[in-house]
Amino acid sequence: MSLLVQSILLGLIGVFCILDSRLLGRLNFERPLIVSTLVGIVLGDMEKGLMVGASLELISLGIVNIGAAAPPDMNMGSIIATSFAILSKSDAQTALTIAIPIAILGQMLGIVMRTILSRLTHTADELIEKGEYKKATNIHIVWGPILYSLMYFMPIFLAVYFGTDLVKDIVESIPAWLTNGLTLASKILPAYGFALLLSTMLSGKMLPFLLVGFFVTAYSGLSVTGIAIFACALAFVLAELKFKKEGASVATDPLDDLESLD
Numbered sequence: 001m002s003l004l005v006q007s008i009l010l011g012l013i014g015v016f017c018i019l020d021s022r023l024l025g026r027l028n029f030e031r032p033l034i035v036s037t038l039v040g041i042v043l044g045d046m047e048k049g050l051m052v053g054a055s056l057e058l059i060s061l062g063i064v065n066i067g068a069a070a071p072p073d074m075n076m077g078s079i080i081a082t083s084f085a086i087l088s089k090s091d092a093q094t095a096l097t098i099a100i101p102i103a104i105l106g107q108m109l110g111i112v113m114r115t116i117l118s119r120l121t122h123t124a125d126e127l128i129e130k131g132e133y134k135k136a137t138n139i140h141i142v143w144g145p146i147l148y149s150l151m152y153f154m155p156i157f158l159a160v161y162f163g164t165d166l167v168k169d170i171v172e173s174i175p176a177w178l179t180n181g182l183t184l185a186s187k188i189l190p191a192y193g194f195a196l197l198l199s200t201m202l203s204g205k206m207l208p209f210l211l212v213g214f215f216v217t218a219y220s221g222l223s224v225t226g227i228a229i230f231a232c233a234l235a236f237v238l239a240e241l242k243f244k245k246e247g248a249s250v251a252t253d254p255l256d257d258l259e260s261l262d
Helices: 003-020 032-043 046-060 074-087 092-129 133-162 164-173 176-201 207-219 224-250 254-261
Strands: none
Touching (some): 003 133, 032 074, 046 092, 074 092, 092 133
8 A cells, every 4th residue: 555545544534533523423533542543454553553542542531622622632643643653663652752742733723723613603694694594504514524624634644645754843833922822722712611601501500509619629629530520429419309309299199180080
């Protein structure tokens, strides 16, 4: 299999994985362990693909995409790093050093893509107001996936075909002011995402839970995992109490129903 064909296939793997959580549902193909294994199958070394994928999976376990946040793109980093490790016959540790700068490049591309898509959303709103529903539908169903596909296919294809040094040079050539701006945007976007969620979910009844969660996080010293377990347990107890109360109010004596018919 020629390098050109391999580069195209790996680019298509990237397209498939990025559309996994955006168009195809969430089948977890974008996880480093799975996507690196797919890369290993294409390049004929599934064992090394699994090894690199397992190492990258450990790194990405703590990366969670919340709201509009754009974390380092370990999906793109995994594909290119695994390809580099297999094609250059290097070890998994070397692949890890390649994955991080590529993941950062993917993060920057993701922020730019979100900015473009947010503008397209307003364009779709304008089309809906004009009654041009087909064009508005195409923006969401056609143009969105196409732009995301190009965002993945081009960097992966170029990196594999021309070498990972090209990606390193691109990352290093990005001016500091642009990097700082994108970093600042990546910090603002999570707060904006939480604000959007709260604007639809927060009410007078939910406000005490928000305050409880805030103070528990600020003063308990618990880890994020501990707080999540505490929140799940609290939600389960409150749900049980609510369902029992509703069940008691709905349940009636069958004899009372017969007396009402008389």
